[in-house]
Amino acid sequence: DTGVSQDPRHKITKRGQNVTFRCDPISEHNRLYWYRQTLGQGPEFLTYFQNEAQLEKSRLLSDRFSAERPKGSFSTLEIQRTEQGDSAMYLCASRPRTGALQETQYFGPGTRLLVL
Amino acid sequence: AQTVTQSQPEMSVQEAETVTLSCTYDTSESDYYLFWYKQPPSRQMILVIRQEAYKQQNATENRFSVNFQKAAKSFSLKISDSQLGDAAMYFCAYRSAYLTSGTYKYIFGTGTRLKVLA
Numbered sequence: 001d002t003g004v005s006q007d008p009r010h011k012i013t014k015r016g017q018n019v020t021f022r023c024d025p026i027s028e029h030n031r032l033y034w035y036r037q038t039l040g041q042g043p044e045f046l047t048y049f050q051n052e053a054q055l056e057k058s059r060l061l062s063d064r065f066s067a068e069r070p071k072g073s074f075s076t077l078e079i080q081r082t083e084q085g086d087s088a089m090y091l092c093a094s095r096p097r098t099g100a101l102q103e104t105q106y107f108g109p110g111t112r113l114l115v116l
Numbered sequence: 117a118q119t120v121t122q123s124q125p126e127m128s129v130q131e132a133e134t135v136t137l138s139c140t141y142d143t144s145e146s147d148y149y150l151f152w153y154k155q156p157p158s159r160q161m162i163l164v165i166r167q168e169a170y171k172q173q174n175a176t177e178n179r180f181s182v183n184f185q186k187a188a189k190s191f192s193l194k195i196s197d198s199q200l201g202d203a204a205m206y207f208c209a210y211r212s213a214y215l216t217s218g219t220y221k222y223i224f225g226t227g228t229r230l231k232v233l234a
Contacts, residue, residue, distance in 0.1 A: 033222070042120075042207050042224030043161075055218045091161070103149045103211060105222065107161040
């Protein structure tokens with residue numbers, strides 16, 4: 001168990017460019033979440049996957065945002081036509097299907113996005 | 117809608133002393149979980165402690181314990197024998213009852229920055 005990993009850890013882009021982030025959850029965790037965290041705030045829910053199905057999307061997730069989890073393993077979050085307001089830390093978390101800690105989310109280190 | 121409130125943006129504690137971080141929440145549900153997460157300067161959040169709402173006994177994990185007051189909707193975290201490594205942002209989080217969409221809702225507070233003074 002190597003934990004949740006995210007790539008890249010940091011991304012600087014110019015306004016209007018597209019960016020894609022990747023999350024690799026803990027193996028055999030079938031539940032995966034994306035959050036956005038701005039400075040001084042707690043994580044805000046963006047979207048949720050159970051296996052490959054995207055079951056929940058926040059109203060925060062505008063049309064410029066899209067997330068996938070094609071084979072129920074890793075997930076990608078793409079932001080199209082980035083805006084300066086997209087600058088934030090994007091966190092991924094996974095959760096096991098069963099077990100004593102199935103209620104607990106395990107977080108990755110995050111991808112810090114800066115839009116210039 | 118559920119809300120989580122952490123009214124202390126920043127707290128300080130002397131090394132080896134005890135500190136309590138406050139968290140209140142609002143919900144009409146009876147089945148839920150509460151969590152405290154720690155986010156060190158490296159920013160990877162890790163679970164500190166969790167509490168199931170139907171359990172009256174307060175959760176304890178080594179130097180960390182909670183005071184869960186269900187009727188008052190309060191969930192404070194006590195850190196005993198504070199260590200320099202405890203310095204971090206601490207987030208209180210609420211997990212809802214099961215939703216018809218097939219998931220739970222997780223809501224986080226705005227965090228409390230804990231400073232540990234040597």
